Amino acid sequence: MTKAPAATPAAEPAGIEGFRSAKFGQTEAQVRAAIKEDFKLADTAIKAATHPLEQTRSLSIAVRDLVANSGEAQVAYVFGFRSKTLIQINILWNAPDSASAEIVIGAGNALRDYFVGQTTRFVKEQVKANVQLPDGRILLFQGADDKGRAIELVMVVAARPPVQGQPADPRPGSAQLRLLYVLAPGNSDIQRIGPGQF
Numbered sequence: 001m002t003k004a005p006a007a008t009p010a011a012e013p014a015g016i017e018g019f020r021s022a023k024f025g026q027t028e029a030q031v032r033a034a035i036k037e038d039f040k041l042a043d044t045a046i047k048a049a050t051h052p053l054e055q056t057r058s059l060s061i062a063v064r065d066l067v068a069n070s071g072e073a074q075v076a077y078v079f080g081f082r083s084k085t086l087i088q089i090n091i092l093w094n095a096p097d098s099a100s101a102e103i104v105i106g107a108g109n110a111l112r113d114y115f116v117g118q119t120t121r122f123v124k125e126q127v128k129a130n131v132q133l134p135d136g137r138i139l140l141f142q143g144a145d146d147k148g149r150a151i152e153l154v155m156v157v158a159a160r161p162p163v164q165g166q167p168a169d170p171r172p173g174s175a176q177l178r179l180l181y182v183l184a185p186g187n188s189d190i191q192r193i194g195p196g197q198f
Contacts, residue, residue, distance in 0.1 A: 055191035075091050093178075101157065159173055
């Protein structure tokens with residue numbers, strides 16, 4: 001009897017190409033097709049907007065459970081001012097109350113663990129995890145690939161408001177989790193004030 005070949009594990013992504021089927025450098029039409037493929041959404045569920053100052057165009061969608069049981073996330077695909085191609089993906093989870101904050105915190109920790117485990121995807125010297133930032137935010141993960149493309153995962157947790165005469169409640173009052181995929185950190189393709197314009 002012949003043994004069936006062992007299943008090969010899924011290949012770890014190489015570098016940072018984009019988010020799911022949406023890849024950096026794609027046009028708006030290509031990203032719309034990727035959104036439909038990834039999330040099975042109708043065109044009417046995709047909202048287009050132009051940033052008033054940066055003049056970048058974006059496509060935004062609402063998606064449930066990107067991370068299992070994490071609730072609704074807002075996903076925005078941002079296109080460069082000059083290139084008109086995908087330069088950034090922003091994913092945002094908002095938790096306005098204690099119960100949903102616990103869920104978002106759990107999603108943040110799961111994503112951090114996922115990215116930390118992808119050792120060949122990032123340049124080792126470019127990886128940071130669990131860094132308390134001066135403004136109180138927590139940098140759960142930051143990593144860059146060998147082409148300088150980056151992923152950043154940041155969480156903000158607010159304490160529950162104090163109740164007079166009651167001991168402090170250790171549970172979070174609210175939380176926000178932001179995940180960014182960025183083509184060129186520090187060199188965004190946005191409209192800028194040019195020499196002699198100000």
